[in-house]
Amino acid sequence: MSFTVINNPSTTPSSLFIPPRTVESGDALALLSDRQFHVAGRNMSVEASLIETAAGGAILVGDDAVAKVASIRAANPNLALVVEPRALRKHLATDAQPFQLSAATLGGDLDRQRMYSDLAITPTGQIRAGDSAALKAALREANKLDRTDTLFAIPAFAGWLSEPHYVKQLIAVINHSKHPLLLTFIDGHNPVGSMKRAHAYRRVFQEASVPVVAHRADLIGFDALAHGAIASAIGSYPTTRRLNPFDHRGGGVSDPEDMSPHMLLPDMLRIVRSTHMRREWFASVTPIQCFCVICRGADVDRLHEDETERRIGHNHNVVNLDSLYSSYVGLNTAGRRALWADQVQGALDTYPQLEAHLGRSLVVDSILEKVWAKAS
Numbered sequence: 001m002s003f004t005v006i007n008n009p010s011t012t013p014s015s016l017f018i019p020p021r022t023v024e025s026g027d028a029l030a031l032l033s034d035r036q037f038h039v040a041g042r043n044m045s046v047e048a049s050l051i052e053t054a055a056g057g058a059i060l061v062g063d064d065a066v067a068k069v070a071s072i073r074a075a076n077p078n079l080a081l082v083v084e085p086r087a088l089r090k091h092l093a094t095d096a097q098p099f100q101l102s103a104a105t106l107g108g109d110l111d112r113q114r115m116y117s118d119l120a121i122t123p124t125g126q127i128r129a130g131d132s133a134a135l136k137a138a139l140r141e142a143n144k145l146d147r148t149d150t151l152f153a154i155p156a157f158a159g160w161l162s163e164p165h166y167v168k169q170l171i172a173v174i175n176h177s178k179h180p181l182l183l184t185f186i187d188g189h190n191p192v193g194s195m196k197r198a199h200a201y202r203r204v205f206q207e208a209s210v211p212v213v214a215h216r217a218d219l220i221g222f223d224a225l226a227h228g229a230i231a232s233a234i235g236s237y238p239t240t241r242r243l244n245p246f247d248h249r250g251g252g253v254s255d256p257e258d259m260s261p262h263m264l265l266p267d268m269l270r271i272v273r274s275t276h277m278r279r280e281w282f283a284s285v286t287p288i289q290c291f292c293v294i295c296r297g298a299d300v301d302r303l304h305e306d307e308t309e310r311r312i313g314h315n316h317n318v319v320n321l322d323s324l325y326s327s328y329v330g331l332n333t334a335g336r337r338a339l340w341a342d343q344v345q346g347a348l349d350t351y352p353q354l355e356a357h358l359g360r361s362l363v364v365d366s367i368l369e370k371v372w373a374k375a376s
């Protein structure tokens with residue numbers, strides 16, 4: 001039992017022993033296989049220490065990732081560590097300048113990354129919806145490379161998922177790549193939040209004939225995994241589960257309650273803000289208790305107000321993501337799809353469990369009910 005009140009038997013962590021493995025540094029396909037990646041930002045040093053090294057890895061993001069990676073590696077020598085280039089966050093791709101290079105050539109940039117990162121990632125800028133000239137320019141340059149340690153990054157504005165002919169173009173470019181892909185979507189809120197985009201997202205992974213990583217995903221990363229993604233990379237807080245537009249300006253935090261973390265509830269396949277649970281769910285009934293190694297039986301809605309509490313919530317997310325992934329290790333795509341279908345059904349079943357506890361009805365998450373629960 002991971003939580004009181006709700007129970008999804010299909011998300012019970014696997015108790016199978018996963019043999020230790022060395023980090024397949026420089027071998028993209030080997031390193032990506034059978035690992036759950038964590039997108040780690042502000043709390044990267046602590047989060048890295050919590051990750052299951054035999055079945056996981058970290059993609060470090062943010063301005064200080066390059067400065068911190070050496071100490072994180074020294075503290076966690078068996079952990080796969082990949083650093084996301086700044087270009088994905090801060091550069092706008094054009095057909096003349098699809099990349100933001102830190103060296104004279106693309107190859108030189110990737111070599112430089114390999115001094116600290118287990119894999120290199122093309123420093124592709126953000127690609128505006130429908131800008132196929134920029135997308136194809138990036139593909140053309142990446143395909144000139146002859147190396148096995150590189151991921152071709154496509155940071156694409158979420159509008160690429162809104163039009164069927166854009167989706168088709170995107171899939172065509174992916175399928176012409178010589179390299180595995182790191183695919184991520186850009187939006188100031190949730191890039192894949194609508195049912196239309198969630199369907200399109202699944203279609204990309206279903207139709208891709210090249211290995212693709214679902215990068216900066218939320219739990220939709222598991223839907224991608226069930227439909228052909230080689231791996232997914234999921235973050236512990238909202239801005240690690242998307243890319244903000246390159247010219248985005250973040251607002252300050254005025255209400256301390258805004259510091260309340262979003263908590264992963266694997267049984268529900270849902271990430272819910274602590275404040276929402278405290279105010280909307282458990283204002284007058286006993287809260288759900290969590291028995292993960294971080295919470296150890298404490299109320300799941302207890303965290304709010306300051307950065308320390310927020311990080312405890314993010315640590316809960318890291319260990320619960322590894323627990324959720326544990327039963328995927330070693331499965332092929334058909335096995336992953338069957339497991340995901342069972343987990344989705346189990347997640348739908350947690351709603352009546354929670355409703356009985358609360359004494360009122362709840363709105364079922366529409367992507368769970370109308371996208372993930374449908375076979376395609």
Ligand SMILES: [Zn+2]
Binds near residue numbers: 291292294295296
């Ligand atoms: Zn917990």
